[in-house]
Amino acid sequence: MTRMRRAAGAEADAAAALAESLAVLLDAGLSPRSTWEVVATDGVHPLAERVVSALRQQPSCAAALVRSVDSDDLRMIAVVWRVAERTGAPLGHTLRAAAEILRDAAETEREAEVALSGPRATARLVSWLPVVGALMAVALGADLLGAVGSVAGATAVAVGGALLLAGRWWMSTLVKHATVRAPHAGLAEELIAVGLAGGASADAAREIARGAIAESGLAPLDERQASRVLRLASAAGAPVNELLTAAARQQRRVAHADGRRRATTLGVRLMLPLGVCVLPSFLSLAVAPLVLSLLSSTTAGLR
Template sequence: MIARLRTRLPFLRPRPDDAAEVDEVAAVVERLAVLLSAGVPSATAWRYLSEAGGSNMLAAAASAAGRGEPIALALDEAIRAQGPSAPSDGREAREARGPAGRRERAGGWAVLAAAWAVASESGAPLTTSLRELGAALRDEAQLRREIRTSLAGPTASARMVLALPLVALAFGSVLGFDTATVLLGNPVGLICLVLGVAFLVVARRWSRSLAARAAAFDDGAGLELELLAIAMAGGASVERARRCVVDALAAQRIPVRGEGAVVETVALAERAGAPLVDLLRAEARRLRRIARTEAATRGAALGVRLMLPLGVCVLPAFVLLGVAPLLISVVTGTLGGAA
């Protein structure tokens, strides 16, 4: 019965865990690295994983590998068939988006497809590349879970506070005050009802917007640097590696956002004569740490920021829906008794 209700009512469905998909892809990447390092051919490795996991993505990749077709292209077609990647709450995403519109997420399977395309094009050793990619995906999954954990407390508190006006309304009815009649049958009560509901709607939207902004983070932090390191590990020149990475990201519809960090890292490697691959991976790890710190900071500040809709909207709604009907009921009852 509960399962049917959750299926038919969207607000009862459990929120999907974004970290689970990234963890799933990380596990696939790590298993691929182990199988390839053991000498298992690429097509056979994909087939083994498909038989063990049963995912549509794995089945598409295994089928393409068995036919000798590009695996990245097969993964891209499977991603398109599955539908666009979206945050766990679409309404929050619409409220959190900026003037430029919604930014597409770098989903785990899209990242794997891009990395596989880069490694195949540049001739990079797949085992090493996959191990580095698996570590990066594990970092991203951990970051997603940390954000969700830090937001759980403030979000639950906001939901409880938003319910206080309705609780006060029900409590007045239990005490014997005819609050429902006052709100629906009295002109002043109708005004209180309309204003109170309006305040609650604004408070709910405001709270969700604050939570969505706190949950937003750069899920592609360091990705371009990581892919460039993979391409460089295959012996490609800097220009060819960058072109390969840009093409792979464009094929998976992942925006390029690390151009400045790439230029700075390449310039540092040229001046110092240091290994560019190691510098790129170190810079990618640094960017992921920065993303984690910024996300944790926003999560910690969310509890304080949620006080704004509480003070501006929820408290007036509490007075209008909970306190005002009681006072009106008492006054009208007193005047009616006196008459």
């Protein structure tokens, strides 16, 4: 049975809504624990109930968050909360930055899903072509079972079946690779900016961000762009937070374009398994048994 997929971007949107709700309540003057209790009561996100439950044993909201999250989107909220907690940065502003990253990720997923809908449907339809061809041959009166009884027929069916399975696996792999979601773009820059906003030095902010990432279970972040921005800000005496935020937004735009590019090129990539596996499978499973059946009936009629 085919498992139903959640709408593209739904998880990231739900996490963004949670981060925005937390930010509003924190800016209204509620304490972090009270904020989580209110969000849990209103049912904004299932994570809130788990955090409230974990707070009975954990010393801080950040620790409870790390124990309660179960997806990369929610781990990102735990990371930014941990960095803000350790540096003293404003939690409301920090969570709004996290929500912006999550909203961008959700939008990228939705656009990629739209671009992928055509190639995915093509792959699904074409993969059934050999089976449909075999059924049509039977409908035309071909004795496929008799044809398969011969050595040539059995060989054709075996080769066709293997090619069909290989083609379906190949196309499925291409679609899966095209839908792989990259790590949250710009997160390293945003975390360092949070640490700097809390009064930490650049080096300290980077160490705190790395520690928070390691605790949360997220994959290590690419800090090359952040390092370049920090060097530029140090050399020019420019406001480093603004440069980091701008670099983070640029990385999100690049990730957005990359997702669309992968989806657009998928249609071309699917031509390879179609020509190498699926069409030869159609010939082996439908055309070859039909020809063998006709030859067998013709030979029998001449006797």
